[in-house]
Amino acid sequence: MKFIVAFLLCLVVHSCLSEKVRYDGYKLYKFTPRTAEAVQALVELEQGDFSEYNFWSSVGPVGIPVQIMVPPYKISEVHHLAERVGIDAEVMMENVQDYIDAEERPATYDTGFGWERYHTLSEINEWLVNLRDTYPEVVTLIEVNATYEGRTILGVKVQYPTSNVSQSVFVESTIHAREWITSATTTYILNELLTSTNTTISELARKHVWYFFPVFNPDGFQFSHTTDRMWRKTRVPHSVLCIGADPNRNWDYHWGVAGTSNSPCTEIYRGPEPFSEPSCRVMSEYIDGIADQLLAYISFHSFSQLLLIPFGYTHEHIGNYDKIYQIGLKSAEALAQRFGTQYRVGTVYETIYPAAGSSPDWVKGKYGTPIVYTYELRDLGVHGFLLPPEQIIPTSEETLDSFITIFKEYEAYETNNVV
Ligand SMILES: [Zn+2]
Known part of the structure; x- marks a missing residue:
């Protein structure tokens, strides 16, 4: 638990500047609200102080999906919420860190300025x-x-x-x-x-x-x-x-x-x-x-x-x-x-x-x-x-x-x- 608190503080205040933030075990979900109550629940999550849910898109009306990255320790909570208020949940990424790792290519991959890797x-x-x-x-x-x-x-x-x-x-x-x-x-x-x-x-x-x-x-x-x-x-x-x-x-x-x-x-x-x-x-x-x-x-x-x-x-x-x-x-x-x-x-x-x-x-x-x-x-x-x-x-x-x-x-x- 202490580790989680330290990690969260690190995320929030970025006291861990020397190290890259990692997203091991974080899942990307596509949540589709089926009811007005579900939309309201998503809005409250999005607007909440210190929300540990990272919104990859914003909340729209009923039926419009929202992509949200969920930390591993919030996964069961979010499933309960989805069931209670009427949100369809689909996992888009099992482990976000895998995708971050896959994106990186060494600087030597192309030495000039090309379009085969992302540039700084x-x-x-x-x-x-x-x-x-x-x-x-x-x-x-x-x-x-x-x-x-x-x-x-x-x-x-x-x-x-x-x-x-x-x-x-x-x-x-x-x-x-x-x-x-x-x-x-x-x-x-x-x-x-x-x-x-x-x-x-x-x-x-x-x-x-x-x-x-x-x-x-x-x-x-x-x-x-x-x-x-x-x-x-x-x-x-x-x-x-x-x-x-x-x-x-x-x-x-x-x-x-x-x-x-x-x-x-x-x-x-x-x-x-x-x-x-x-x-x-x-x-x-x-x-x-x-x-x-x-x-x-x-x-x-x-x-x-x-x-x-x-x-x-x-x-x-x-x-x-x-x-x-x-x-x-x-x-x-x-x-x-x-x-x-x-x-x-x-x-x-x-x-x-x-x-x-x-x-x-x-x-x-x-x-x-x-x-x-x-x-x-x-x-x-x-x-x-x-x-x-x-x-x-x-x-x-x-x-x-x-x-x-x-x-x-x-x-x-x-x-x-x-x-
Ligand atoms: Zn944008």
Whole structure:
């Protein structure tokens, strides 16, 4: 028992910084609530202080599954609860640590920057600097200061000197630290825009100015590599015991109205006030400076295989919903063509769960940017956040097909004036 208490304290306060958190015996469950009482029970678990249940997705309405990682000493308790209130429980992972171990590949696996393993923050940043050095006429390095731990958020601007463009596209990923597949995919897309010999891609690259920020939450991402693979939030200490706020619930647009928590110990803690998280605040200031040029804002998350439309704070639809929904369907169709991967399309609020204070809500709400989407990449919960490295390239390839289609279809709509 003493060991368990010490281990929990270690998890909560991260006094065990020198060692990686292990998830031996932790199981990933898919819980599907069958009754309103079951939904309420799940909400209470999610919102509870010092909850030892780690939510991999948020609670939705009756019938919508929630993925929750359960520690070994809570397994019988959770089964009793499921039976009592009416929750279907399915084990997705018998032992989460096995999946973490399977994900790791030695740094010598590929020595350059490739897409056969996941990269650390310093490897990604070094690669961005190298892009600037390799394509000095096209790539500008952007350094946005600074995060809570004093890190620079690194991005690149891609603009071909021959192109006569005014509209720009902004891409962000890994605002949630543990969603490693997202920065792997966006660096792949960025690389293709710079190097592809496919004319559809190279022509698209020249049509817009591109902003790529592969790691939006570098403090959290670094921590997910060094210490806790399942870390999601920032690293700002908001309470004595619990660190971090959810950086995708912290943006100043209808902040806190739905799908967030005011408890610092939860995964969806919105922070004490809008833009309390320095990484969100500095990026919002940067985006504000380029917002009048923005054609599109695309954010990348994992997992669930969804292409989502704002808003997350309300069920009300955005002004150009019909157009963006139809383009989304075409984009999801294009994604499925390569490997048959199925995506659903819809608003955040209606398709998954209410979630206020996200960066896409803020961009759409504040600036009315025409194209705003959020990808939830692979998979459907078999691996969840721990997508095996051999899936990085297929995921990136199909996502690129879909990404290109967004712009192609938008242009077609504009040209034909179809709404
Ligand atoms: Zn996310």
